[in-house]
Every structure is written in C-alpha cells, then in structure tokens.
Amino acid sequence: MAKYVMYGPLAANVMYSWIYEDSYKHPWCVHILIICALRGFMHQLWNSYNNMLFLGNCRIKQQGVEFKQIDNEWDWDNFILLQGLLATMACLMFPSMDDEFPIWNTKGFITLMLLHVMVSEPLYYWMHRFFHGRYLFTHYHSLHHSSSVPHPFTAGHATFLEHLILSMVIGIPIMGSILMGSGSTSMIYGYVLGFDFMRCMGHSNVEVLHGAIFNKLPFLRYLIYTPT
Template identity: 55%
Template sequence: MAAPLSAWPWEMLGVFKYMLYGPFVAKVWDSRYREANQSSWCLHILIICLLRGMMYLSWNAYSHMLFLTRNRRIFKQGVDFKQIDREWNWDNFILLQAIVAALVLQMLPVHETLPVWNPKGIIAIILLHTAVSEPLYYCIHKWFHRDYLFNHYHSLHHSSAVPQPITGKPSTLEF
C-alpha cells in the first residue's frame, strides 16, 4: 500500500491536468472585459508558472546539449528510460504552487489592491524569503531525510542515477 499523499491528486487526469489552469485563464479573460484590474493576480500567477516552466525546460535542454556540456558533465553516462519515466510529470509542482497561490490570495482581504511594483514590498519579500522561507524549507527537507519519510516520500528525489535540472527541485510530493 502506498503512503498517504504520495501521488498527485490530478494524476488520473493525465495530460488534461493542464485544464486546472482554466479558472485562472477564465478570470483573466473576464477581467479584461470588465475593464477592471481586479484579477491581475491571476495573470501574475499564470505568468510566473509559464516562466518557471520555460526556465526548467531551458536548463533541461542546455544540459542535453553535449557540444556545450560534454567537458562539464558530472556523470558521463546518459539518462536511461526508467529515469525519464520517473521524471515525466516534472511540472506537477508548478501546478500545485499555482493552486496554493490562488488559495492564499483568495484568503487575503486586500489582494485586489496590492500594488504590483512596490519597492517596500519587494524588500519585504526578499527579507521574508531569505530569513524565513529558505531556512524553513531546508529544515523541512532535512526532516524528510529521516527513515519513514525518506522511504515513503523522499527517496524519488534522490533516486536519479544521472542528475538533471528537473530532479533538482521538489517535482514530486517529496520535499
């Protein structure tokens, strides 16, 4: 029996999982016709998801360009089909982060009036990220290296024989 929460909730949808971005697109489309900037946060979430996906695809493409990386590879062997199959749904974490961001922004009472380019807000976000978010992430990641959590959740993160840009992030439900 698999551990609880060891699979993505939208795993049964296959390639139709991208339809979960539909509410974001609909909200952006609706806000364009109302001529109000009420749903700009949906547009921002979609743009961030698109940029993150493009960034990971770019790094993955770069890592497979042997004419550029042949002398700088950590392991000389290539990626086998088992590893490709394990890492096939690499973009699930982007979808999860979009859904979580939408839920969090819906709970904030002032999410519609937040300025987009506020220098004080950018400084606050950088400080929160470096002082709270990153240390908390690494503490939780270290916690996932204990026996039960590692065996049931985190082992896939470390099971790749050949390191790839896609396996260097939490692309599974493991941290």
C-alpha cells in the same frame, strides 16, 4: 496533459475580464498564469542547456539520462500547478492581493531577503534533514533520489508532501512582505523565478563554475550554490 485543465478557471477569469470589463478586477489571475508559464519555460531552458554538450560543459556524471528516469520524471511540473492553485487560494483568502502592486518596492525586497535568510533558509535546511531520516526518506524523499543522473526536471520530482512544504518555504517571504504592506510585482516574479533558477542549476548534470575556483577561494562554496 489533462491536468492543465485546472488552469481553466484562471484563464476563464482573464478572458471574461478582457472581453466584458474595462479593467481586470483580479489582476493576479493574469500574473499567476504568466508566472506558471515562465517557470515551465525556465525548466525547459535549463533542460536544453543541460544537454548542450557541444558547449564543452563539464559533466558531473558521464552517463546519460535513461528512459526509465524520463518516465519517472514525466510529471515533474506538478509542483508548478500545485503552487499556482495555492497562490489562487491565497488571493481568495486575502482580497487585498487583488490590488495592483507597484512594480518596485525597495523595502519589500529587503523584507523578502530578511525573511528568506532568517526563516525560509533554516526551515528548508532542517526539513531537508528530517526527510533524510529513515522513515521519511523511505516513504517520501527516496523518490527524489531515485533519479540516477542529475537533471533540471529532477528538481520537481518529489512527493506531494514535499511539494507542500516547499510551497510553504517559498510562500513565507512573499506573503510576509505583502502582509507587511511592502509587496511589489517585481519582488514576486523575481523571487519565484530566482528560486527556480537556483534549483534547476543545482540539479543540473553540468557544472556552471569550474571547480578550480573553489580550490583557490574555498569560502565561495558557502556563498554560491552549484551542482557539485
């Protein structure tokens, strides 16, 4: 748990501004801390939902998670800490990010979605294919596939190199929108948490949508991301 001390400088900055200054000079120190906390909370909620078998959830694999998998995935949240530090570095490199963004910017959402569809999605797809090559899979990606039962925490169970690439995939649409002058607070919160939501759902051991829906409407499998 000592790794959470790395959030210390952000928390100290927030406390100093709160006590000794009239307003936050670095508002994104607060936002980074809040986003990191919300990301961890979202994974915990998906963990709970994944285990609520009394709801009649359709399990993909019938066996439960073993203690070995729990131990292996114990540091699943390292990527949240890493991306929080990278976001802090981005704020230091681009001082304009200290300016308070508007709550909503329609142009920013459009820019974000275009960058996501045209850049991040293809990049994520091709990098994932490369990691399934013999060398990269053996030395890196096999760790992610070592979990025998899908679980929301499995989404964060990967090597440092994979987390760096994932950080780039997430960061491109956000930084692109901000540098184009169309960033907003809701855009950043929504994209990061939405990205995590989809990854948690895709790594869960319960199916959110019944398979019969895809049998009747096959084209939906190209539009909706599900564990199956």
